[in-house]
Amino acid sequence: MRIRQLISPKPYCRAVPVSSWKSLARKKGDETDDDRAKQSQYLLFLGNRQYGQLADIAIEAADTENPTKTIKGDKKRIKQIVSNDRSIDVALFGRMVADDTNLNVDACAQVAHAISVQTVEPESDFFTAVDDNQRNGGEDEAGDAGAAMMGQIEFNAATFYRYANVDANRLQDRLGDVNATAKAVSAFAQAFLTSVPQGKINTFGQNVLPDLIVVNLRDTQAVNLVGAFERPVVPDYVQHATEALVRRQQDLDKAYGITPVKTWVVRIGDDTAAADALVDGKTTSLRDLVADVERTVADRLTQE
Template identity: 65%
Template sequence: MTKQPSRTIIEVHILQTTAPGNLNRDDTGSPKSVIYGGAMRARVSSQAWKRPTRQVFRELLDPSQLGVRTKRVVELLSKRILAAEPNIESEQAVNLAEIVLADGAGIKLAKPRKKKDAEDDQGEEVLQESTYLLFMGNRQYDELASIAVEASAQADAKAAIKNSKKRIKKIITDDRSVDVALFGRMVADDTDLNVDASAQVAHAISVQEINPESDYFTAVDDAKQESEDEGDSGAAMIGDVEFNAATFYRYANVDANRLNDTLGDADATAKAVGTFVKAFVSSMPQGKINTFAHGTLPELVVVNVRDSQAVNLVGAFERPVEPDYVEHATEALVRREQELDTAYGIQPVNTWIIRVGEDTKAAEQLAQKVSSLQEVVSGVESLVADRLVQE
């Protein structure tokens, strides 16, 4: 009897050199950093790379397959109600949305806290918001809007919505939006609405030691410069901004089995995995991007499919690499994977690599390079679908 695959886990390992920039700031405005292996490293938090990854999803998938993460749930649902039934008054749509969310779904709502020194609302209604960011699919909002419209035709709309509580909960718990399934959802008030994340994203760190630098800048007043009386070389504004430049090791993984548990379809799961790989590889945090134009693409991408467990290879860089950074980082990454695979018997089921330039040649010890990212995505989707069908 053929042994069935037990797990299907997709790993994405990336080496990427960025231009000087401040991709991800801390509370003081400085680029985030971490001490690793006794040396200062540049760091980009997982959250800072998850958001641009989700934004790329919008280019790759239909909106009906995606979710919205927001506190402004009443506003969003009331707009869907009005779109479904334009004859409903705006005030009624808001009231229906509040009842569906609070009484039907059990989501805690409250008026947003007024900003300090903010002016009076001058009679403008301030809509209630959820007390936490709620990540929910577009399809769910449309289905909840349908319930609200149905209830609006009843003599007691509130009672009708309350009687639909089980149906409302089922709509939310059956959320099969790709990004919700990948990144998860936590609802503190009702754990039944939680969705376990099937993707994990590590903080990116530089493979080399870095020393943050500061850019002292000036801004010139154009009108003053054009004046014959006032024209001079003085600046109208001065300031400074911290930045760094580094070769980053980026890592993420997707547990296709857990993702399939949520999406409930092998082909849909395979497509979601492929979308994640493509989006994660090509995304870039936007922090101060207009100042630094730091957007780059990776020098090396290694995608593994494993049937055992996910393995972060960051230990390859516990000792900071020396120039040439990409070449030596590639060699360290390959050496680390080969040693771990041999020591623990966790050789990947399949590996794809994309590499740019001669500095990444050592990666071909892991697999033959492929011609494009799309070839990797197609290969991953096909293998994931085949393995999930066998289970």
Template identity: 60%
Template structure:
């Protein structure tokens, strides 16, 4: 194992009431078979999205990325912000050329728009990238500055096809310092030079116990018909059903702090990224069917480990489904698994922090004394900063 690594991992036990957090293509809650029994499952993507959106409240938006196909529209807006006197159509042409001619980004008309033979007609409807593109806000600003230069040159396409200009644009696209892009990564199949390796890994959440799935039959009554029907026929105007389950989930994620620093190139930004990730991952839930179930819970238990060896997923604690007092027994199983793994493989964390609620999670005190989330984030940030300075 490599010494002096810095890896932060988070283990969560979280009880969800009846809910449908993450649906499959039939509308049913996702599931998995683990330890020979059916478990409730929430995909990593379903929890990463609310985590990433929470960053908008925790981090300066200028330090974040924008994931969209509407890249031309976003860049056009940035060019107009630099100089509102520029004609919007000219700004749009410059934006398209910056991305496509200089940047090599594949663009196409939106599917809903039929391309005409008249080029002027097509200008009003911006092209879109053929895939979701995750670019940092600062990158758009830098690209907008080049777009403004292209407009001022009097020949947009000729300016942007210049070898040196194309090199500048490529450099901007590759040198992404957005916090969420660095954490979650970026894949561009058409240009692997633009790929960013994710510093964070997020596991699919699975229930610690065997879970049965239920269905909620519902009706919707027509208010006007109910009030006016003389025959008293207040029959439903709509009927249906919603599948759901309830479970205590084991959630796990880790952040390779060294890889994150390599991408961001700044120790302070790296500390901010890690603490924001732990904060957001701990306090968000997927919003699938949330208006129906209002499943806004917070974790029963959060264990944060700072390791210098390797990341360790403790899902094996629940290979045998938990029964009885689920949270209490799951906490004991998690603590036992971590202690035995660390003893057997020499992976004992440099430091551990515990945030917990209620008596059922008391077993976690064997790992570390209970603290509030805010204090944990402060201490974690200080610990990471200290290690990065030493390196």
């Protein structure tokens, strides 16, 4: 399942998630068994069911004379709980455990960085905070003009291309259920297509939905159409970006024989009219797209 969209001009900020952490409470040589039991060397992503099962083990161990020894004795059962994870989040985005590769889970989803379809230059948003007490002539700061803080934030406003894909077959292998897999794929599509970056959202108000959504169901391989924007488009950006995207998909399908099994298009306005060529003019709404994606994925997985 390949998903791509064009987002109309807006300020865009990217938040960087924390991937791991280490306890700073004590030096390693000073740790006791109880200290180590309370610390984690990295984040471990699990499903709610696994958290509940592990919590039950911890509660049981807390009632024994030596909780640490009890936990160590349950190591095999704990590892089995973690390795049998059926969480949709973990199945989609994977998990890496550096010191025990048996607990690793390969991701079934890939999400590319958003890129601008046109040439952009960073802009600067200058801000300042005024100390009213100083501005009004406080006794201790009589000569101060009142600026308590100042700085700047870089941003850009552009039409962006976003891309993601989900391997439905591998996702079914992880989840072990056709209906759960189909629901997971449709939920991922819904979330990806309506998500808005939250970084600095109160500063820039980037609440913009895509002008164009193209979803391809392929039985060949994942295909990112980012090459359509190797040459930046010129105004009107959405119109020319749509035309470039459509040309790229048609050229690749013809050259490599990878025509999608099915394509869905959701679009807004006349600037995205070129995308009608991908679906013979049969565009749809996001609600119908999500529902049809779920039905189609379930049908194909059942047939396989």
